[in-house]
Amino acid sequence: MLKTTIQEQDGNVVAILEGNLDTAASVEAEKVMSPLCDVEGKDIIIDCTDLEYISSAGLRIFLTILQSAQEKDGHVYIKNINDNVRAIFAITGFSNIFEFV
């Protein structure tokens, strides 16, 4: 139920997530998004405009990307998250470690 698109845009790597990033979807999403861990010298923007739902499995993917980016002094930006997802970010403290655009 999740559609993941990765593209380059204005020198940044942008991942567009659409649908529900639940535990079931996270298996596929992890595979698709693993290239993001190898990005170097560019910022990563995760576009959550159409992300309806996220569970802890999804958050783990986000954390893995962030940790590998920070090792290479890169930035990961979260873009346009809805209130439900923002609530999960807030509860887990992820809103403190991610940058939002």
Added chain:
Amino acid sequence: MKEILDYIRRKLSVRVSLWVVMFAAVIFIAALSFLFYQSREAVRQESISRATQILDKTSLRVEGILNRVEVASDMTKWLVQRHPDHADSMFVYSRGMLINNPDFYNCSIAFEPYYFKDKGRYFSAYTKHIGDSLRTIQGGSDNYQYFFMDWYLMPTLLDRPCWTEPYMDLDVTTNTSEMLSSYCQAIKDGQGRVIGIINIGLSLSWLSQTISAVKPYPNSYSIMISRGGTYFVHPDSTKITRQTIFTQTIEQPDTALSALGHAMQRGEEGMKQMNINGQDSYVFYKPLGQTGCSMAIVCPESDIFGGFERLRRTVMAIVIVGLLLMLYLFTRLITRELNPLRRLAKEAETIASGKLDAELPDFQRIDEIGQLSHSFGNMQQSLVKYIEELKETTAQKASIESDLRIASEIQMGMLPSMPPKLGEYSNDVQLYASLTPAKEVGGDLFDFYIRDEKLFFCIGDVSGKGVPASLFMSVTRSTFRTVSAHESMPDRIVTTMNKTIADMNKRNMFVTLFVGVLDIPTGRLHYCNAGHDAPLLVGVGVGELPCDSNIPVGFMPKWKYTLQEAQIFSGTTILLFTDGLTEAMDADDAQFSMQRVNDVAAQALSQQHQDPCQLIEQMTDAVHQFVGDAEQSDDLTMMAIQYVKQQSDVLMHMNIVLANDIKEVPRLTAFVEEACEAVGLQPDETALVKVAIEEAVVNVMNYAYPPGTRGNVAIEAASNDVRLKFTVIDSGKPFDPTVQRGVDTTLPAKERHIGGLGIHIMRQNMDSINYERVDNHNVLTLRKKLKKNPQNSKT
């Protein structure tokens, strides 16, 4: 009298002197009594021998006179018998008799009637003293027919010479009378016929003077009585010849006087001690020759012992004056000797009044008083030193007390305040607690708080009292809070607390502890009792909550505590207490006892007073009444929890069974959405619930069954008008997700771990999570409160 006794009691000198003088007086009295007794005996003996001597002498003298009378009478008789025919010679004989014996009163030589024919019927040659001269006449006449007189008749009748009874001799010519006793003897001729009588008279007054002249003592006197008892000699001349010695005894019977009279009549010799005319007297008596008379010397005792009594009075006076003088001198002397002591006492008073630097007098003495003064000086110095130390100690004590007061405030501050703030659960649970330490700080504790819709509570009692117990108590209380923050099962809470506390318990103290977790929605109570008194359940009746015997917390780190559970029905009150309640002691050391706790609880129940506040107040009143004025012996803590929640009706119920495959998650999400929609949950909350339930189920799918094995996860959704409840059930290995530590959401990204997020989200998004292992199934319950009535829920 009382003042005198007080004075004696106050004055040491008077008291000591009195003792000495009294002792001396006793010795004097003993010695003098002996001396006086002996002296009196000696005086008595002396007086007896003296009086006897004088009596003998007087008696000899009187006998001498009487003998002389008899001899003279015999001589004259002989002369008359030789010349019986010469009547005129008779005058010569008679006159010669008085010339030779001037102390004779008269003498008559009287003859039978008509003996001398020429002289007629009467012839009596009678000579008598008239002044310094003698007168000799013929005494018989018609007026004086002598041969009828006693003195004439008696010798003839008795046929022997004799002494007459006293009689009055009347001298017609001089008209004088004299009391006489005369010796008369018959004159006989050759044929033995009586021809006349020789009569020699002795003046009784003269005899009396002779005898009375004998005076061994100034007030002594002599008496003489005749054979018949008539007084011949007596100081009272009216008694002479007129009274006998017995006259007096007729009026006043006097056996002693009668005895004396009879003894004297019998011619006995001796001494009698008797009372005569009101005077104690000694009477010495002795017969006077052959006359039949007896004489006695009466010596008043006062005379005999007069000198002795004077001596005794003088000696006594000297002794008394001496003793008084001694008392005075001793008093003065002791007072003078004790003077330094008085000064010392005054100085001591000054020191006692607080003037510690008062200067003590130096007596320069080496006796006991000097030693006392020296010791006193030392004491003064020590006092100054000790008072300094005492001040310091007092200041330290005040500081400690202040510290203790603050510590007490801190300790009380640690305990939840009353009335408790239970917020939205105040309609489900009512709670009240009280803690009264025996000292400023105590070792009892209680605590409670609500987390995940569960009431966590504990009550404990640290061994010992005071500061050590209070420190241990605060450690216990902190550990309880720390451990129970992420641990929901009482047995695990206590086991962890035990391990933590035992590791740092060097003094081998321990704490009895009861930890309970009451699930507010269901009334399910989980509890673990570590050696504490079993709580009472006050509901339908009064009964103890069954408790396993676990050891107290703190000394065996490896002990595994057991879990117990019970269903608490609405309206039931759990009464927890420390042994300060059951062991509260009255003045006779009797204990309040479990029986009374039960009785008071039962009474409260019968009065519908099982409300926590009322129950504890009633129990407190009962204990106070029992203990009375006795000092509180132990910390006293009580906590009562009443479960009052009314179960609501189930409005919605649905369930789903999933395989342990994460591909099933979309089905789960749909199920959750449906359930949330059915109870009208807001979309934002539905989103949170969806994530939480997914996390819970995925957890089970990942961990409950070994990898590669198939198993099912059943999910139930149910609700009443208050809560929406999800129950996740699986038959996998025991797995309690609630034990997992939460995540630290404040850490920077590179320190964050991937694990732990799921349980964190569950906790945050739901109102409560409960795990139970029931019949080899893991049962995880997650609840979410419904906000149907926003107005009510805000209160």
